Structures are given as structure tokens and as C-alpha cells.
Amino acid sequence: MKDVMGMIYTGGNDARLRELTTTRAVAALPVAGRYRVIDFLASSMVNAGIRNVGIITQKNYHSLMDHLGSGKEWNLHGKINGLHILPPFLTRENVGLYPGVLDAIRSNTNYLVRSKQETLVLSNSTIIYNAHLDEMVQFYRDTGADITLLYTKDPSMKRDEYGTYLNVDESGNVTDVEVEPTHPSCENTYMQVLVIRREFLIELVDKAVSHGLHDLDRDLIQRMVQEKQAKINAVEYKGLCWSIDSIQSFFKFNMDVLDPEKRRRIFRDELPVFTKVRDEMPAHYGDNAQVINSLVADGCQIEGTVENSVLFRGVKIAPNAHVKNCIIMQDGQVHEGGDIVNCILDKQAVIKRNSRLIGPDAYPIVIAKDVVV
Amino acid sequence: MLRKKTCIAMLLAGGQGSRLGILTKNVAKPAIPYGGKYRIIDFPLSNCTNSGIDTVGVLTQYQPLELNAYIGNGAPWDLDINDGGVYVLPPYQKAKSLEWYRGTANAIYQNMAFIEQYNPDYVLILSGDHIYKMDYNAMLNFHVRHGADATIAVREVPWEEASRFGIMNTDSEGRIVEFEEKPKNPKSNKASMGVYIFTWEKLRKYLTEDEADKKSSNDFGKNIIPNMLGDKQAMFAYDFVGYWKDVGTIESLWEANMDLLDEPMPIDMHDKKWRIFARNAGMPPHYIAKGATVCDTLITEGCEVYGHVNRSILFAGVVVEEGAKVEHSVVMPGTIIRRGAVVKRAIIAENAVISAGAVVGEDEGNIAVVGNGVTVPPGAKVPAGEQVDEAYAF
Numbered sequence: 193m194k195d196v197m198g199m200i201y202t203g204g205n206d207a208r209l210r211e212l213t214t215t216r217a218v219a220a221l222p223v224a225g226r227y228r229v230i231d232f233l234a235s236s237m238v239n240a241g242i243r244n245v246g247i248i249t250q251k252n253y254h255s256l257m258d259h260l261g262s263g264k265e266w267n268l269h270g271k272i273n274g275l276h277i278l279p280p281f282l283t284r285e286n287v288g289l290y291p292g293v294l295d296a297i298r299s300n301t302n303y304l305v306r307s308k309q310e311t312l313v314l315s316n317s318t319i320i321y322n323a324h325l326d327e328m329v330q331f332y333r334d335t336g337a338d339i340t341l342l343y344t345k346d347p348s349m350k351r352d353e354y355g356t357y358l359n360v361d362e363s364g365n366v367t368d369v370e371v372e373p374t375h376p377s378c379e380n381t382y383m384q385v386l387v388i389r390r391e392f393l394i395e396l397v398d399k400a401v402s403h404g405l406h407d408l409d410r411d412l413i414q415r416m417v418q419e420k421q422a423k424i425n426a427v428e429y430k431g432l433c434w435s436i437d438s439i440q441s442f443f444k445f446n447m448d449v450l451d452p453e454k455r456r457r458i459f460r461d462e463l464p465v466f467t468k469v470r471d472e473m474p475a476h477y478g479d480n481a482q483v484i485n486s487l488v489a490d491g492c493q494i495e496g497t498v499e500n501s502v503l504f505r506g507v508k509i510a511p512n513a514h515v516k517n518c519i520i521m522q523d524g525q526v527h528e529g530g531d532i533v534n535c536i537l538d539k540q541a542v543i544k545r546n547s548r549l550i551g552p553d554a555y556p557i558v559i560a561k562d563v564v565v
Numbered sequence: 566m567l568r569k570k571t572c573i574a575m576l577l578a579g580g581q582g583s584r585l586g587i588l589t590k591n592v593a594k595p596a597i598p599y600g601g602k603y604r605i606i607d608f609p610l611s612n613c614t615n616s617g618i619d620t621v622g623v624l625t626q627y628q629p630l631e632l633n634a635y636i637g638n639g640a641p642w643d644l645d646i647n648d649g650g651v652y653v654l655p656p657y658q659k660a661k662s663l664e665w666y667r668g669t670a671n672a673i674y675q676n677m678a679f680i681e682q683y684n685p686d687y688v689l690i691l692s693g694d695h696i697y698k699m700d701y702n703a704m705l706n707f708h709v710r711h712g713a714d715a716t717i718a719v720r721e722v723p724w725e726e727a728s729r730f731g732i733m734n735t736d737s738e739g740r741i742v743e744f745e746e747k748p749k750n751p752k753s754n755k756a757s758m759g760v761y762i763f764t765w766e767k768l769r770k771y772l773t774e775d776e777a778d779k780k781s782s783n784d785f786g787k788n789i790i791p792n793m794l795g796d797k798q799a800m801f802a803y804d805f806v807g808y809w810k811d812v813g814t815i816e817s818l819w820e821a822n823m824d825l826l827d828e829p830m831p832i833d834m835h836d837k838k839w840r841i842f843a844r845n846a847g848m849p850p851h852y853i854a855k856g857a858t859v860c861d862t863l864i865t866e867g868c869e870v871y872g873h874v875n876r877s878i879l880f881a882g883v884v885v886e887e888g889a890k891v892e893h894s895v896v897m898p899g900t901i902i903r904r905g906a907v908v909k910r911a912i913i914a915e916n917a918v919i920s921a922g923a924v925v926g927e928d929e930g931n932i933a934v935v936g937n938g939v940t941v942p943p944g945a946k947v948p949a950g951e952q953v954d955e956a957y958a959f
Contacts, residue, residue: 225850474601474865
């Protein structure tokens, strides 16, 4: 699809992800054995034919830059377009953190002005989806909308006092917007993905920020719907999506991917998910390995028992070690006799000989990066 | 004008590999899948990258399509650079003639213009037939240090097998005094690995002379090296120590795969400083279901295992359905082993289907082979040593 660019906002609310996001943005969070959250969003854009993607970074963006590199793996290393990482910089108005998405976009007005595409897809980075964004852009163009929003009817996406919800009439027009309601009254959760004309966005953002507004949903979309000054419509995303906004929801996404049916719906042949390649050899299973219902990435060396778990690249499970309902990120190790249940091991975490760590079902234990237990 | 290079590599990838039977019917030998996620050519290409050699010409002529597509722009090996990188060099039509590569030396001769662009001091000649990790830069240093005109990598083979190889007889300083092709009574057990470094000026001279000799078979082993030896050029043997495997036959390809399951692994594939790069299939991690058993096995991305896998190698996207059994086998990308099928001591090529209840291979005897895209019908039997292609009558 020609004449479309993409912009992904990273940052925002991640307090409930605790240790997992102390050194990284939610967008850079490792998921599903070999991916980062942003892979799904960036791949959706690339699969829609988008060749110019700007990524607005905020705090701790090092791991994100490291992961994305030149954008080669996403075919985003073109000469004319390609991947643009947009780190924050200090200006008179911006003294560090962006107060809101609007401020972040405004700080990158130059990038937007320099881009040539007519249409822009803006996506936040806390919801995992794999969507036909080209169909969404087509709907936006066919209906002549000023802004088209993406929503889901998935009830598990609803959160009390959190999120944005849309009332949509039968022709797709948005009639009402609820932002962070105590109990959302509509069934449509806004997925923080929108299509807009690039120049219209520049104009709107400039006007909003110069009036002291910061919040995209509340200050821009909601107001515009209320004041009926623009045609704002929405399309339903019928695929699977997950909001990664807490330890539990992070854990649930990884466990859901173990379900072959759900896995096939998020990893679709026609919508491949690209990621950084690490060139590990295939996973090796030893003589006494016992693995059931688990996802295992390349470079793993398994001698022990693994059940209902997700093992990232380069994980080592020693003989007589037991791993159940766990997520073990890149290069994690469980030594001989180690026994862990309901745990999330961040990168390079090590469970030493005969250590036991049994987390409750409802709240997995998180072992931070590089920690040795 | 390109910048001068100290050393560039020329990789001979034109061989048909006819002893690999139906596996090389539609692909050149260097493009044969190996080790769960690699192809044979990944080894020399990765060795080049890891040795700091950033310009590689790949000479192809037999079934080049798959190899060309696989190499692409060279990005998986970091060979997508502006001044150098990887180039696929098929035979091409000249003003007066159109000819195939007649021999290894002729293939290089026909691409002298490619080499001259880089004005290299040295040229490394490789083949795309072997599994090994080797620091070509150390060999280059050896070549320079000895002021050699040619350096030939050798490895020690068991004495009783020496008569199957091209053997280098050397003096105490490693200087080659004699080269014998498959000698009846070998005087040395140093076998040539088909890895050569030449000082380019010298090689150019010998290639040109060899081309003018109408009786020559234009081969490095048969012509260039004996001619240089005859002229008393400075030629040295460079000792290579480590895993090296020729995967020229079905049995040796199977063995080389099984070697990766030995503990300790005879070739260290986990070495972060010497990665073997490969084009990535871009699939999610593999899935082992409830009720599956997997031991002593290598499995890569995109596989789904519901059945039983023992001492085998599964490539990207292989599915082993419930109750199916895979033992002592190599299953290449995209193949499906249906419910209750049994695969034993076999190589199953890409995108094949082993239907429910079919049996491929036996506990003993030669390796059974199922070719690319072949469907083995339900309940069919493929005996040991049999090779099955689309035309096979079940």
C-alpha cells in the first residue's frame, strides 16, 4: 500500500509491569520466546506495505534501539524511507519526559513534515495485535473519514478505570468516547491505533499542545467526537489481541501462545512477525529431557523437565531441574535440582543448584535481569 | 574504481553432487539443508565473515535458482556491504563464446575480471561441500609469513583411508614436496581439504597458462597444483585441526547430521564468537505438545511436535502429528509426518508428506530417502536404502 507511513509511540503507563520495565519500555518487552512487543506492531505496518516507520521513544530506549538496529529485519532499511528512531531531546518546551502523546508527537513535528506520505497510521505499543492495517487504511479512504480508529470487542481487553471505549453506530461512525471510566459502558475497547492524514495530525497536535493539552484520547479524540467537528469512524479488529499492562497480562499472553489455535491466529502465514535474528543453533534435547506443552526457542539446551512454559533463546535447563508454568527469557539458566513454578525469569537470570521458587497461581514471581537465586 | 582488497574468496559451488541422489535433483549440493537450520554453504560463508573476509564470489552452474535465492543480497552473513560482499557468478556469454565452467580452474579463469576489480594480493579458493569451522585469516597469516605462492589446507586422516584422498607430502618445515592423488602407498596422511590460498599474481599466471594448454582438464588438483610444484614454487601445507566432514553421499550427510547429537558436540555450534549464520525462516519458537516425547534431538523454529522424536534433527516448520514416530532421522523444512507414521534412519527432504500409517526406513540397512515435495501415501512402506521421488510407484 503506497503513500502510508507509520508512527509508533513507546512509553506511557508501565508501573504495573514492575521489574520487567525498569530497564526497558513495554515495547521492548520480550514475549513469546523470541519476540519483543514492538515486533507485532512494526510487522503489521510492514505487512501493510508501510515503508516509513517512526518510533517515538522516551525513557530507557536503549534496549529498543539495540533490538531494532537499522530496521533490516523488518525490511525498513531503505534509502528514501526506512526506520526512524526518534529519541527525546531537550528543548525549551520539553525538559525531559513528555507529559503526553500529543507532546511527543509535537516534538517530532520535523520528522512528520519531512515525511512525504499522505496518510499516517499511529499506534501505541502496549497492545499486541497482528492486523491487516492495509484494510483499515482502505476503510479510512473509502469512507472519507478524518480519523479512523481500531477497536476490539474482546471482553478480556476491558479494564476498570483504565483504557478508552468507543460507541460505534452501524455505519462505523464513533458516537461517543469514554476515557478511563470506572465501569466501561460500551463493549468496544479502543486499541490505540488510528489512521489520519499526516498534515491534519501536525495541525491538530500543534493546536492542542499550544492550548496546554496533552492527552490524545481525552483532549483530542473525545473532544472532536463531542463537538462533531470531524468525521471520526472506527473499524473492528476481529483477530486476537492482548493488552500488556501488568505482570498478569504479560504472563497470560505468553501462556495463551502455548495454545496451538491461538498461536495460529496471531502468527499467520500471510502476516509474518519479523524480529531480530540471533543465529543460535536449533534447540538441543538431551537423553532425559521431558518437555510438554511448551514453546522452545533456538539455542536452548534442555536436560530436565519443562511443562507449560515458554523458553526464550539460549535457555539452559540442567538435568533434574523442574520448570512448570514459567517464562524464562534469553540466556536464563536453571541448574541441577532447581525447581521453579509460576516464575518469570528476566534475561540472564540464574536459578542455582537445588533452589526452589514456587509462585502462587495468581501472581507469578518475577526474577529481575541478571539476578542469581 | 573499487578499493583494493588484501584477500578475497572464490567459492566453487557448481558441483552437482550426484552421489546425493534425489536430494540434488533440483538443488545444487551447497544448498542442501544441514543441521536443523543451515545449508552446507552457510559454513564457508560464515567462516569468511568470521575470518574478516568480506568479498566472496560464489561460482554456480548446476541448478542455481535455489542457491541464488538463498544467498540473496548476503545480509544473513553480513555480506551486504558497499565495497565487496557476496556475488553469485554463473557462466556468462562473452563476445566470441559461451561456455560452461569446464573445471575448477577454468571457473576461476572465467571470472578473472571479477577478481581484478579488487586488485587483491591473495585469493582464497573454497568449495561448498564441507561442514567445518575454520579461521581463514590464520591461514592467510601463515601464507604471508612463509612467503608462500600457494598454501593448501590439510588435515590428518587415518592412514588406512589416506589412499582415498589427495595427499600432500611435506618436508619438516611444512613445504609441499609432492602431491599424490589417491596414492596406493601413501607417504603421508595429510589430505587436501580443497581450501587454497594463492598469491594472486602467481595464480593469474598459472591460470592463463593452463587455459592455453588444450590438453589440460583445467582442474586445481590435476593441473594447477602439479604445475606449480613442477616449477618449484613456494607451496606450503597448512595444518587444520578440528571437525571436518565431507557430505558427499547420503550416508555421510546423515552421519554429519547425527554428529551434532553427540556429547560433547564435535563441532561447537554454540560458540558466540564464531556463529554459523543462516537465512532465517522467521517462524515462532517450536512447540512440544502434551503427550509428545522428545529426546536426544535438535529442533528449530516453527516445528510442532505431538508425537515421538528420538535422536533426530527437525528443520523449520516440521510437524510430527500424534502417535507418529521419528527416530535416527533428518527431516527437512516444511515436512509433515502424519498420525501414526513411522520414520526410521531416513532423510526426508523439504515439503514432503509422510501420510498416516506409512513407514519410511528400517532399523538397519542403508538410509531411506524421500525427495522434495513427495507424498508417501497412507500405509505405504519405503524400505531401507530406497530413494523415493515423485515418479516412484508405491
